[in-house]
Amino acid sequence: MTPAQGYQHQLHQTHPTRTNHYSLRDYLQFDSQRGSITDWYDQRIALATEDFVIGLVEGLEEEVGPASALVMYKIGEEWGKRDAVVFKQHFEQEYQRELRKSALTFILEAWWWPFITLGWGNWEVDLTEQKNGFMFINIFDSVVARTLGDVGKPVCYIYAGLFAGFFTGLIQKPLSCIELQCYAMGETYCKFLVGKQDRIDAAAFWQNEGATARDIEKRLRQGELVK
Amino acid sequence: MLRQLEKLSLEADGRYASTEELEFLKNYLAAAEQRISAYEKIRDAEEKILNQVEQQLRAKSPYIFRKGNQDYSAVCRRDRKHVLRLAAAAMLFADLDALRDGFLLWYRTIIKAFKDEKVAQVTYQVLPQAVNQVLSGEEAPLMQPVMALTQSILGE
Amino acid sequence: MFRQLNHLTVVADGRYARPEELNFLRDYLASVETRISAYEKIRAEAEMMADKIQSMQKAENPRCFHLINGDRSEICRRDLVDTIRLCASAMLFSELDLLRDNFLLWYRTIVKSFNYEASSSSTYGKYLPNMMKELLTPEEQQVMQPVLALGSSILSK
Incomplete structure (x- = not known):
């Protein structure tokens, strides 16, 4: 997976050295405007059923x-x-x-x-x-x-x-x-x-x-x- | 608190929030001043609390921070500092879930990975007492559930 | 409030929050009792307010709810009831940004598309603020006023 263009994880940006970032709401960034989910490393995530x-x-x-x-x-x-x-x-x-x-x-x-x-x-x-x-x-x-x-x-x-x-x-x-x-x-x-x-x-x-x-x-x- | 607020605003989107649903806001409100003052006291006494914990740990076992030839007291202190700050924030926002999911569960695996379970056990036994010493009788109970959660996850 | 709280939880993650950063929490907490009592009053009176506003508007112009294909009073009433609720909720949580972004800006486009601006103007520019003034104490009005002003600035000409 490659980082998605133009997506930057806000919490990651604010706290670049933060190592405890594994709760779902910290790790993922839900961008309702773009309709996308990205992770801590700005990679696109898809939910699967x-x-x-x-x-x-x-x-x-x-x-x-x-x-x-x-x-x-x-x-x-x-x-x-x-x-x-x-x-x-x-x-x-x-x-x-x-x-x-x-x-x-x-x-x-x-x-x-x-x-x-x-x-x-x-x-x-x-x-x-x-x-x-x-x-x-x-x-x-x-x-x-x-x-x-x-x-x-x-x-x-x-x-x-x-x-x-x-x-x-x-x-x-x-x-x-x-x-x-x-x-x-x-x-x-x-x-x-x-x-x-x-x-x-x-x-x-x-x-x-x-x-x-x-x-x-x-x-x-x-x-x-x-x- | 933040999560409860968000949940309430979401659930009450299509209707009015009931009187019972507004209770938690009132409850939080009733103790909010104490939460803020407890937070500020911990913030201002951070060094003192950390020193005291360290002293007590060394009194129990002088080599507690040594592994082989390495002295890990600085790393351990940094981590304790981190735990204390996150615990204080969890108390301030009355948000134990975020502390557990966002920090404690992860940190437990790190403690295990370095086989630091014994030190952790003693540390999180001693920490609540050191914290209580800087808080008033009204503030201490607000920190108690946070300390209990921390101890149960990190110091079992 | 959510955004500010969220912001605070984020900054307080890497360091302790500074005294001035805790101020908004203090301010909010100081007004929460008032907000809750205002919210509960509006909750109790919302339907009645909607009825009164509509009857006053009909008195001014009996055909004011005749939009596309006839009388749309019922739909307009439903929207008014919804809007009052969303405004009350924004006041309760002190969250005007979300009200504007998630609701008002969208609703304005709906109002325009039905050529419903005149009624909307009198509702949000005149009647609703006036009724709130009657309903709420001066203290409660103070916390409701910014929401009503925002509603009026977006939904009335």
């Missing part, structure tokens, strides 16, 4: 069949990669600090807050296995899963792609992501695994064999790969 989400997912399924999961993942991945670039600029400008010199946990909160404000859900990141090359992300209130309801399988491919793309861009190494459990499977929240390709492949294999998120998590923590 649940019908839109259903239409997107089901329409894509009708067009490309089972490949729709991959398409959604790729859309998310591309988005995440680009967002990593934009995020770096915003972060360094806002906190006057180099991204690579900042604490990872802090960077992650800074990245995800706009998503929380815009309704993509709250999250929780588990970095305890970071040294072993993987991490877990829990998403509460996924837009996609909440909208589609209980369909018995993971549905949040766009999130998985987004995480893969963003973390690839952030650490400049190829990473992938898979959704291990999903609200749309009747779980209370969605759980994602981010890591190198071999880890994700192993998790995907176990998942196909019928392993639960908890089984997969246990095996990964024990350092197991596909036998």
Whole structure:
């Protein structure tokens, strides 16, 4: 997304160094004269209904069949990669600090807050296995899963792609992501695994064999790969 | 207050506001002078309040602002200053929702990201007492809900 | 008031508000009791005022509500009742900018398009201010006066 011409967020202009700007009414600027909504960084925002989400997912399924999961993942991945670039600029400008010199946990909160404000859900990141090359992300209130309801399988491919793309861009190494459990499977929240390709492949294999998120998590923590 | 006012003006757009709906304006009005004076006292005693909190925190644990070899007392003070000012503004405008949505919920994630939960817990226990000391018996209750909200979100 | 309050909440976010910035709040608060009592009086009397104004206008010119395709008294009365309410609300919240931008400037174009200027002129230039004078105490008139003046300047010739 690129900043929209001629839109300037008034609160941002008044308080350029303000870092707590994530309530909906602070973060977004509703311009009734132009009929537009822009965010803190002057990017245009569009509101989408649940019908839109259903239409997107089901329409894509009708067009490309089972490949729709991959398409959604790729859309998310591309988005995440680009967002990593934009995020770096915003972060360094806002906190006057180099991204690579900042604490990872802090960077992650800074990245995800706009998503929380815009309704993509709250999250929780588990970095305890970071040294072993993987991490877990829990998403509460996924837009996609909440909208589609209980369909018995993971549905949040766009999130998985987004995480893969963003973390690839952030650490400049190829990473992938898979959704291990999903609200749309009747779980209370969605759980994602981010890591190198071999880890994700192993998790995907176990998942196909019928392993639960908890089984997969246990095996990964024990350092197991596909036998 | 601002939000309630906006809500009232929106809802009463197609009809007159009822007497009950005008109550909150009267209630706010009844304590407004105290809110303003409380705000001004906190504003003028900012340094004193911050110093006192810092002293008390150090008395509890001399190394409370250290992480490894780094001393973070300046950063912590800046943040406390920020919290105090926003809390005072929330009291002035009687707008706790804006404080929660616009600041506290975000700031909690930052505290967590830096694993500062313990310091935060002590800080927001000590802060209300330090604030109360500069306020009169009538003003302190106005600040109380704001401090309670702050403590429940940042210091749990 | 909203705009001023909003502005104050924005500036008081990055620093403490200065004493002079708190003055408008003090001024408003000092007049709120008066505003509420004026509002409640107008709320109680608005329908009656509209009827009286219309009957006086009809006495002056029986065909004054004959606009396009016949007698439009009912519609004119509805608009008058609405306008009185919006004026009262602008007085209550001390928010003249919104009244002008969101309502009066638009309504003027409607008045013009129906060639309804003469009635509008007498309503907002003469009858309504006079009736408010009868209804309100001098103190209440003081808070209502700027709204009536604004209404008159936009809706009457």
